Amino acid sequence: MTDQPGKAVVLLSGGLDSATVLAMARSEGFECHALSIRYGQRHAVELQAAVTLALALGAADHRTVAVDLAAIGGSALTDPDIPVPEAATTGIPVTYVPARNSLFLSIALGYAETLGAQDIFIGANAVDYSGYPDCRPAFIAAFETLANLATKAGIEGKRFHIHAPLLDLGKAEIIREGIRLGIDYGLTLSCYQPDAEGRACGRCDSCRLRRQGFIDAGVPDPTRYR
Amino acid sequence: MTDQPGKAVVLLSGGLDSATVLAMARSEGFECHALSIRYGQRHAVELQAAVTLALALGAADHRTVAVDLAAIGGSALTDPDIPVPEAATTGIPVTYVPARNSLFLSIALGYAETLGAQDIFIGANAVDYSGYPDCRPAFIAAFETLANLATKAGIEGKRFHIHAPLLDLGKAEIIREGIRLGIDYGLTLSCYQPDAEGRACGRCDSCRLRRQGFIDAGVPDPTRYR
Numbered sequence: 001m002t003d004q005p006g007k008a009v010v011l012l013s014g015g016l017d018s019a020t021v022l023a024m025a026r027s028e029g030f031e032c033h034a035l036s037i038r039y040g041q042r043h044a045v046e047l048q049a050a051v052t053l054a055l056a057l058g059a060a061d062h063r064t065v066a067v068d069l070a071a072i073g074g075s076a077l078t079d080p081d082i083p084v085p086e087a088a089t090t091g092i093p094v095t096y097v098p099a100r101n102s103l104f105l106s107i108a109l110g111y112a113e114t115l116g117a118q119d120i121f122i123g124a125n126a127v128d129y130s131g132y133p134d135c136r137p138a139f140i141a142a143f144e145t146l147a148n149l150a151t152k153a154g155i156e157g158k159r160f161h162i163h164a165p166l167l168d169l170g171k172a173e174i175i176r177e178g179i180r181l182g183i184d185y186g187l188t189l190s191c192y193q194p195d196a197e198g199r200a201c202g203r204c205d206s207c208r209l210r211r212q213g214f215i216d217a218g219v220p221d222p223t224r225y226r
Numbered sequence: 227m228t229d230q231p232g233k234a235v236v237l238l239s240g241g242l243d244s245a246t247v248l249a250m251a252r253s254e255g256f257e258c259h260a261l262s263i264r265y266g267q268r269h270a271v272e273l274q275a276a277v278t279l280a281l282a283l284g285a286a287d288h289r290t291v292a293v294d295l296a297a298i299g300g301s302a303l304t305d306p307d308i309p310v311p312e313a314a315t316t317g318i319p320v321t322y323v324p325a326r327n328s329l330f331l332s333i334a335l336g337y338a339e340t341l342g343a344q345d346i347f348i349g350a351n352a353v354d355y356s357g358y359p360d361c362r363p364a365f366i367a368a369f370e371t372l373a374n375l376a377t378k379a380g381i382e383g384k385r386f387h388i389h390a391p392l393l394d395l396g397k398a399e400i401i402r403e404g405i406r407l408g409i410d411y412g413l414t415l416s417c418y419q420p421d422a423e424g425r426a427c428g429r430c431d432s433c434r435l436r437r438q439g440f441i442d443a444g445v446p447d448p449t450r451y452r
Contacts, residue, residue, distance in 0.1 A: 064297070066292070069291070097336070098378070099377060103332040106328040149362070149364050150325055150368075151325060
């Protein structure tokens with residue numbers, strides 16, 4: 001971390017986790033440049049939530065970069081021929097998007113370098129990393145190493161830091177932290193298959209983890225279900 | 227490397243280097259899935275060259291993924307307000323695109339995982355890595371480490387290999403190897419600011435390196451200059 005928090009790039013999906021990370025980065029004093037990725041996800045309505053959240057949580061600005069991952073397929077989140085599962089699964093779920101966090105962090109890294117920022121925040125978390133390989137601490141550490149080799153800034157002696165402050169937190173802990181920081185979680189959208197009005201299905205993996213998180217945290221669930 | 231060459235993803239820009247890499251991967255017996263990235267580069271006409279090259283060099287297929295890097299700016303190659311230099315420069319050139327190879331390799335990694343491929347080829351080379359940080363051997367090695375942590379395939383014990391066979395070659399050596407493999411370099415386009423017909427300027431960094439390469443290799447330069 002830099003001595004004085006400066007600019008940071010914060011990956012913001014519109015979901016609960018990344019909204020919490022944005023609030024945490026702001027509370028640490030960073031000037032937050034929110035970055036959303038439109039990657040061909042079925043649930044693109046979450047990007048509308050990201051716009052609202054960036055404003056509500058005091059981001060300095062917000063940009064959306066489009067990447068046409070549907071061109072290479074391979075995930076229930078981008079391929080309309082693979083259904084989103086509605087029952088608990090074991091192992092790595094079909095909603096896994098190959099190399100997604102590598103891609104998101106690479107775009108964030110390019111943006112950070114452009115801005116002169118050295119801090120990048122991502123909402124990878126403990127609940128996810130039971131299933132997604134690119135939500136594990138070793139992955140985050142490897143990306144930080146890469147970032148410092150990959151860039152002009154790295155060669156010039158600046159150090160990039162990849163912050164994943166949710167890594168060791170369960171969903172209920174994340175929610176409690178966000179409530180403490182004043183987040184209105186009614187603005188966030190976690191569902192993998194929301195309707196056009198942004199109402200959640202209540203049945204996909206992401207909805208189930210989120211709903212249980214509110215129960216475990218002992219706070220009312222503000223999610224709009226359809 | 228796998229014992230039997232199987233599928234490989236080959237990053238193909240339409241330029242001289244990546245065309246040579248595709249020919250090399252084919253000569254090693256790989257079933258090559260060519261991948262081009264439309265990243266907001268001014269010289270998008272190079273993508274037309276990539277289509278021609280994929281066919282001419284026997285790729286099994288060819289896909290183009292669009293990434294709107296212009297949304298985050300920062301390079302002469304994507305930002306129309308930064309001119310492409312036409313004289314030799316020292317240090318890292320303004321044509322450096324922040325984190326470009328991290329991004330390209332991340333997309334290639336996602337595609338490889340989708341295909342069940344474990345081999346990824348990229349045309350990073352010695353001439354470039356005097357200027358571009360993400361063309362150095364340490365960067366390529368760090369990405370290979372990342373790839374094996376980032377993916378479902380990596381968790382399941384498959385190993386990804388990032389091949390950068392041009393790393394230690396000068397431009398003339400690359401050209402000699404490509405000629406040996408039968409490449410028609412007249413199909414390739416290296417210029418950062420070609421005209422709409424794909425004719426090269428002859429003055430940008432990339433043109434000057436290429437032109438000198440043909441001179442040093444002692445072979446006729448088939449480039450169409452405007």
